Amino acid sequence: MKKNIKIALVGNPNCGKSSLFNALTGLRQKVGNFAGVTVDKKTGYISLAKDTIASIIDLPGTYSLYPRRIDEFITFDVLLNADNDSHPDMLVIVADASNLKRNLLFCSQIIDLKIPTIIALNMVDVARKNGLAIDTQQLAIELGVKVIPINAREGKGINDLKRAIQTTVPVPEKNFVEVRPLCPEVVDGVKEITKVTSDYTAFQIACHYINIFCFNVEQKGKIKQLLEQHHFAMSKLQGEEILQRYERINAILDRCTSQDQSRQQALDTTARIDAVLLHPVYGYLIFLLIFYFVFQAIFSWATYPMEAIGAAFSWMQESLDNLLPESLLTNLLLEGVLAGIGGIVIFIPQIMLLFGFISILEDTGYMTRVSFLMDRLMRKVGMSGKSTLPLVSGMACAVPAILSTRGIENWKDRIITIMVTPLMSCSARLPVYALLISFIVPDEKFLGFMNLKGLVMMGLYLLGWAMALLAAFVMKLIIKAKEKSYYLMELPIYRKPRWGNVGITMIEKAKVFVTDAGKVIITISIILWFLASFGPGNSIEVIEEKYASMQPTESITQTDLNNQLQAEKLAASFAGRIGHFIEPAIKPLGFDWKIGIALITSFAAREVFVGTMSTIYSVGSTEDVDFEAIRERMRNEIDPETGEHVYSAATAFSLMIFFAFAMQCMSTVAVVKRETKSWKWPSIQILYLTGLAYLSSLIVYQWMK
Amino acid sequence: MGKEQSILSLGKLKEGDTAVIVRLESSDLSLKLMEMGFLPGEEVFVDKIAPLGDPISVKIGTYLLSLRKEEANAVMVRK
Numbered sequence: 160m161k162k163n164i165k166i167a168l169v170g171n172p173n174c175g176k177s178s179l180f181n182a183l184t185g186l187r188q189k190v191g192n193f194a195g196v197t198v199d200k201k202t203g204y205i206s207l208a209k210d211t212i213a214s215i216i217d218l219p220g221t222y223s224l225y226p227r228r229i230d231e232f233i234t235f236d237v238l239l240n241a242d243n244d245s246h247p248d249m250l251v252i253v254a255d256a257s258n259l260k261r262n263l264l265f266c267s268q269i270i271d272l273k274i275p276t277i278i279a280l281n282m283v284d285v286a287r288k289n290g291l292a293i294d295t296q297q298l299a300i301e302l303g304v305k306v307i308p309i310n311a312r313e314g315k316g317i318n319d320l321k322r323a324i325q326t327t328v329p330v331p332e333k334n335f336v337e338v339r340p341l342c343p344e345v346v347d348g349v350k351e352i353t354k355v356t357s358d359y360t361a362f363q364i365a366c367h368y369i370n371i372f373c374f375n376v377e378q379k380g381k382i383k384q385l386l387e388q389h390h391f392a393m394s395k396l397q398g399e400e401i402l403q404r405y406e407r408i409n410a411i412l413d414r415c416t417s418q419d420q421s422r423q424q425a426l427d428t429t430a431r432i433d434a435v436l437l438h439p440v441y442g443y444l445i446f447l448l449i450f451y452f453v454f455q456a457i458f459s460w461a462t463y464p465m466e467a468i469g470a471a472f473s474w475m476q477e478s479l480d481n482l483l484p485e486s487l488l489t490n491l492l493l494e495g496v497l498a499g500i501g502g503i504v505i506f507i508p509q510i511m512l513l514f515g516f517i518s519i520l521e522d523t524g525y526m527t528r529v530s531f532l533m534d535r536l537m538r539k540v541g542m543s544g545k546s547t548l549p550l551v552s553g554m555a556c557a558v559p560a561i562l563s564t565r566g567i568e569n570w571k572d573r574i575i576t577i578m579v580t581p582l583m584s585c586s587a588r589l590p591v592y593a594l595l596i597s598f599i600v601p602d603e604k605f606l607g608f609m610n611l612k613g614l615v616m617m618g619l620y621l622l623g624w625a626m627a628l629l630a631a632f633v634m635k636l637i638i639k640a641k642e643k644s645y646y647l648m649e650l651p652i653y654r655k656p657r658w659g660n661v662g663i664t665m666i667e668k669a670k671v672f673v674t675d676a677g678k679v680i681i682t683i684s685i686i687l688w689f690l691a692s693f694g695p696g697n698s699i700e701v702i703e704e705k706y707a708s709m710q711p712t713e714s715i716t717q718t719d720l721n722n723q724l725q726a727e728k729l730a731a732s733f734a735g736r737i738g739h740f741i742e743p744a745i746k747p748l749g750f751d752w753k754i755g756i757a758l759i760t761s762f763a764a765r766e767v768f769v770g771t772m773s774t775i776y777s778v779g780s781t782e783d784v785d786f787e788a789i790r791e792r793m794r795n796e797i798d799p800e801t802g803e804h805v806y807s808a809a810t811a812f813s814l815m816i817f818f819a820f821a822m823q824c825m826s827t828v829a830v831v832k833r834e835t836k837s838w839k840w841p842s843i844q845i846l847y848l849t850g851l852a853y854l855s856s857l858i859v860y861q862w863m864k
Numbered sequence: 865m866g867k868e869q870s871i872l873s874l875g876k877l878k879e880g881d882t883a884v885i886v887r888l889e890s891s892d893l894s895l896k897l898m899e900m901g902f903l904p905g906e907e908v909f910v911d912k913i914a915p916l917g918d919p920i921s922v923k924i925g926t927y928l929l930s931l932r933k934e935e936a937n938a939v940m941v942r943k
Contacts, residue, residue, distance in 0.1 A: 223899040258927045261901050289926060394895060401898045426926070430911070439915035531930050535916040645896060646935060650921055650928040 162211045166324065167237060167245070169269065170253035171262050172220035173651045175281040178311035179253055180217045181663055183321075190667050198230045199565070200245075207325050216245050222261070224268040224363060225397060227645075228568055232370060238272060239363060242373040249328055250276045251320070253311075256293055257285040257425065257652075259416065263408045264401070267335040270304060271359035275328040278306045279320055285652065290422030298415045303331050312657055336403045338362045341396050348385040352378055362400075366393050429524075429652040436528055446532055449525075450551050453516045457509045457555040458586055464508040472501035490692065491685070499684030502764065503677045506558050506826060510672055511665040513552055513559040517566070518664040520548075522656040526566070527648055534646065540628045541635025543569060543646070546576040550627065553583030554620070557827045561834055562672060571640045577834060578844055579630045581827050582820065584623035587765040591818050592619055594769055598790050599811040622819055626851070672830070679829035687763050687825075690734040698731040725774050734759050748817065748853065749810035749860040751798065758823070765823045809863035813856040821852035872943070874908065874922070875936035881910045883941035893938050901925045902939055 170176045180188070184203025191200045201217040218237055219230035226235040237245045252269055254262040266278060280295060299306040307323050309316030339346045339358045342365075349361040353374065364371060368382045385391075436442055476493050483489040520526045530544030537546050545567045552560035560580050567573040596612050603611045693699065706724045711717045729735055730753075738755035745755055753775050761768035769789070776792035796805040822828065822845045831841040871886050885906045888894040901924045902908070909923040914930075921930040 222896075225895065225899070227896070258925070260925050261899075261927070264899060291926070394890075394892075397895055398898060401895070402903070405898075405903055426923075426928075429928070433912065437912055437915070442915060527930070531912075531914050531919060531921065532916075534932070535914065535918045645893065646919055646930070646932040647896065647900060648930050650930050652928075 164207075164211065164213050164249060165245070165247045166213050166215045166249045166251060167247035168215060168217050168251050168253060169234065169238070169265075170220060171222055171255060171258070171265055173649055174220065174253045174255040174258075174262060175311040176217060176220055176253045178657060178660065179251075179279060179281065179309065179317075180215065181660055182311050182314050182317050184215060186663065186666075188663075188667075190671055198233050205321070207321065211325070213324065216247065221265070223265055223401075224272075226367065226370070229570065230568070235363075235367065236371060238269070238274070239360060239367075240371055240373045247274065249324065250274050251324070252276060252278045254278055254280050255285075256280050256283045256308075257289055257291065259286070259291070259293065260405075260408055260412060263411070264404055266302065267404050267408065268359070270302060270331045270335045271338070271357065272363075273330050273357040273360070275330055276304045277320070277323050277328055278302070278304055279311075279316075280306050280308045281311050283308050284310060285425050288422070288424040289426055290419030290424075292417050292419075294415045298411070301411045301415060302335070303333050312654075334358065336400065336407060338396075338400055341399055342389065342391060344389045345385060345391050348389075349382060352381050352385070362396075365391060366397065425652050432653050433528070433650075436525070437531065442528075442532055446529060449520075450548070453513070453548070454551055454555055456516065457512050457552060457559065461508040461512055461555070462586075465505055468505050468508070469501070472497065472504070491688065494692065495685040495688035496681065498688065499681040500677075502684060502826065503673055503680050506556070506672065507669050509556050510559040510562065511669050513555075513563060514668040515661055515665045517548065517563055518661040519656045521566070522654065522660060524651040524653045527650050530648065531650065540631040541572070541575050541638075542631055543567060543572040546572060549576050549580055550583060553580040553585065553627075554623075556585050556587070557581045557583065557824065558672075558676075558830050561827065561830045562668065564834065569644045571638055571644065574638060574835070574840065575631050575634045577831055577840065578634060578847075579627040581822055581824065581844070581848060582623050582627040582630060584620045584819065585765075587824065588619075588818055590766045590769050591761075592616060592815060594772075594786060594789065595811045595815050597786065598793060598806065599808045619815060619819055622816075626820065630847075630851075675833045676826065676829035679832060680826055683825040683828075684763060687734075687760060690737070691729060691732050691760055693733055694728075694731045695733065695736065699728055702727045702731055722774075726776065729756065729771075729774055747860065748856040749807070749813045749864065751805055753796075754814065758817075761823050763825055765818060768818070768823075807864065809860050812863060813860035816859050817852045817856040819852070820848055820855055822848040870942070871940050873937040874910075874939035874941050875920070875933040877910045877941070877943070879910055879913050881943065883908055883910075883943045886940045886942050889938040889940065891938055893935060897935075897939060900929060901927075908939070908941060 168176050168180055183205055188201055188203035198219055203215045205213050207213050218234045221231045221234050226232040237243050252266050254266055269276060295306045295308050305323055307316060307320050309320055345365050346358050346361045349365050353364060355361055368379055436445060476497055479493055529547055533547045534544035537544055549560045549564045557580050561577050564573050564576050567576060596615050600612045600615050709720060711720055734756050737759055738752040741755050742752040756775060757768045757771040760771045773789050776789060793806045798805050828841045831844060832838060877883060885902055885904055885908055887904055888897055911923050911928055912921045919930050919932045920936060921928050
């Protein structure tokens, strides 16, 4: 029987915890979620001795044990709640040596929890560059726990750390500070009620018992009574505790470290880079350049692998179609399941590219500078500086953009960013816009040099931006904050990106998307296939029989017949019925039932609109779309009741506005569900975006007609 | 006491100013600020003010921290 020990990695943000985690576990890691919240739970495995496997869990970074945000509560609960599944047998605290004082505050709190602990002292090299020399042996004696110097980036000291983990790690003997004298009755009382043994754990429970899940109502009631009886002044005592800790930390640092004031190499280099990157002019120029580059990458570079994936899936569909017998099952497999899988895989290039860039920007320390430059602007509309990248990425595709909102710590900022990102004009709208613009906008020059078509396209992009900011502003007033929002953010020194970490992040994010959002996408894809392939009663069979007896003549070729068959089948399907059914509702927008069908099918993805129009006007299959032919048919389409043209400029503009705002994308719905952990937010999002699209189209059509 | 000795909030300082922390205005934020190293007697250096006027970045201890002016105003300093 193998022995399995649970080890948790804890530490301040930016201390190199993820680097150490990757160095320890490599690709033997999996990413999940802590139950019920959108905080990544990373677990990895290492074999220590022949009979021991250690599972390592990477807990969210936190500056202290006083939790404020959801991810800090996770760390808090795992450490204090012995019943938590992830409660560790041993802790490895990662401390940043170049920031020793602040990192020791958290270390000292952890030591007082009385869990077997080792400190991995990281970035000793950076500390040395800044003129700080540390006597680690003396430090270990003072703290009462083992201190192992490591360099997580270069993989140095990892074996020492592994060896240290294998030996028996004792529970820290002495308290770092004595909290009992601050409130003896409360500490003793909580120990009595909860049976915990450490004074500091009891003190922490007194501060946060409401949010600790393991105690029953009776225990919580008793704690509440105890605190009231002794007038427990939480904030004041916590402040007192922190002061005492820093007092002792200062004394220890005096004995264990020496600072050469004249050397500040790492900080000086960072200051020189900041002078450029945070410059009022160059700073914004460089920011625009970098973000344009990222946008360009996901917008156009990603199209090569995406086209290859699309072609591969078409080829698979075609060859399987020839190979398999014609049956309902084949049909479901090809047009429902395979199309759904294709619709998932197609996003992988964009997701991997975006997260590659995000990982580089975060690793180097630049991302915090972007927040610094943009916070004031973004805050005005209820978001934060960290919302900038998701919004810009949304101009290429909302799916990776919404996945990247994990970086926004504040819940309200994050929800608002998720809610408005689909308004950014994404690349899937391009074919729809291109079709409609070519239909109504003449190929003329505006003011002699600007292409009128290009101008309309740009207008649609600007409209997306404007509506996103406006919607954010409105939501800022409506949505209630769940937690106090702080901006406070460390500006880490600039470092070189760690390519291994970049690679791991890219693979990890693609995996998470496929497994989590994939289910929803496949399900919706199958439902849409069903709606478009089946009709009430035997309506579809009747049409098939009618065409089976028809023979091509001189004027009508077999292809024409096939196209007409597909068009009639679609019109008779459930999707066709729904199109008819919603016609009265969309008539005021200038849409007929045929457009209604295309609105339903394009919920799979916006670009499907063009393919459906092509099928419905029987000018070809979904695969090879002939723009010119559709345009011709659209131009000639006559309303049977009024005898007027269906496609006036008013209808085309109304459609464009509809596609600018409506949530016509099942993959976005799937990722919003994944990122908010409920159907509540995607439902609100579908309702508000569809409502917005409907109203705007209504106004445009009624005004223009 | 001269003008140099008067107490003012951190948010009022200019880029390049150095000051000593006197106290923190009591609020939920003050605990967070203490954790981050804002303690009475510590020296704080205003490293940068964002081009748009807010937030600011300060050097406290051995690291740079950015914070909004309204947050910085909870820190009372002496120049």
